[in-house]
Amino acid sequence: MVHLQGRLESLAAAIAAGFGCTTSLDWRLNEQPYYPPTVNDPKVAAMAAAVAAEVLGGEEHVVEAVPSMAGEDFAFFCRKVPCTLGFLGTKNESIGAVHGLHTPRFMLDESVLHKGAALHASWAFTYLSQAQSGARSADKEEL
Known part of the structure; x- marks a missing residue:
């Protein structure tokens, strides 16, 4: 800040x-x-990207987002524990899911939601496995 x-x-x-x-x-x-800036922890971001590439079937499915000045409640969590903010792509022109999140015309492609659930489960499993093996620092054990 x-x-x-x-x-x-x-x-x-x-x-x-x-x-x-x-x-x-x-x-x-x-x-x-x-709202403080949302700052991704580099180690957590690298782990999240690696796991996402594995779950989604390749690095071409993982794109680094363009930095944004948007306010986000998640930033308060990032001040307390190492974290990273990610997005799940839900745009699908064939069904009209093309409008931004905060618009009255927003619609998402629900067929990708299982991928988001798989990503979150895989991230949690990987993070907790690393914490259990001592690969993560002990100063943030609340995760």
Whole structure:
């Protein structure tokens, strides 16, 4: 969060200076709700990608998402335990499942939901197996 704050403050100051102005930002960090950035743990993300490639039948089915500034409740979990945020592709033009999640026309291709369940079960099994064998750090045993 500190890095993000610094970058945004620098950007705002540079834009304001270009117009002969000054700026200040009040982050109100002691107030809720605000959404911190969702930051994936690199080790968990690598494990999740490897397991997804295995479950889905190859690395071509695993795509790194474009970074986004969207707020997400999941970020609060990521502040407490190592985690990664993933998406299950549900777009299917043949059935009209082409609209974004937060639109009144959203529809998903339910035929892929079993893949999402398989991924979550496989991720949990792999993570817990690694924790049991001592491969994961002991400082986050709440998972």
